[in-house]
Amino acid sequence: MKEHDKNIFERLLSFFANNEMNNITIMSLFGGVGVYSNATMFAWIYDNQLYLKGHADYIAMFTRYQMKPLEFNTGVTIKLLQYYQITDYLWQDEKKLIKIIQMVIKYSSQNQRYKLKEERIKDLPNMTISLERALFKVGITNITLLRQEGALQSYLKLKQFNKNISSNVLFILHSALVGKHVATLTDEQKSQLKKECSKLISQTSR
Incomplete structure (x- = not known):
């Protein structure tokens, strides 16, 4: 040693x-x-x-x-x-x-059988190692926690950590959790996600 x-x-x-x-x-x-x-x-x-x-x-x-x-x-x-x-x-x-x-x-x-490498966030559709690292920094360290938080809450946590984060990250998170490529999201779906995000922000700021 x-x-x-x-x-x-x-x-x-x-x-x-x-x-x-x-x-x-x-x-x-x-x-x-x-x-x-x-x-x-x-x-x-x-x-x-x-x-x-x-x-x-x-x-x-x-x-x-x-x-x-x-x-x-x-x-x-x-x-x-x-x-x-x-x-x-x-x-x-x-x-x-x-x-x-x-x-x-x-x-x-x-939890002797609990494994550290349960699931990797980066293995989900659209996800990258850099986004996985960003999620780690806000306490979202695996897919189970990501699903518990949901796309909106996860995005808001990232936003609190980095105010310049793009709304594209919200679309990526949502698509990853539903198992689809982000390119399949329609403009209407993106607009709806933005509205839900704005509503959540207004609720939490009260």
Whole structure:
């Protein structure tokens, strides 16, 4: 283990009681170090940072804390994984960080079969890796979450993050969720989407 990775692991280990430490193990993993609790991975030390395993139930909280997803370089492309970087702010608030780590371990243990690469947003019709990354930044990290939010809410979240985003993104999101190419949308359908979006904006701004 690299010296810096060792320091991160030792700092993480200090958060556990003596009787819990024996349950925490590590394993080399794709240029980093996987951290396990009772043989279930809950954290990843990678590129001199500690990342915690994500889950749909608390991904919004990770987003609020500005925890960025792990960008994993495969040598061919960059993949965004559902492990999220612990920020300096959280390192400084140990009580809060310990609670978060305990929550992540609990969820990880309950969902041992939960896979990070469930579904990739970029694999939907019309979607691109850049749009997938933009959605990641607003907490929409997989197709399930995208469907839960819907095209309109997802677009508005992107709009809040980047005011210059085009209405074409709304059309792309809608088409992706209904499984059609964006070019098949009629002018009438596009107009209707814009109206629904404007209505939603007016409702949320009240």
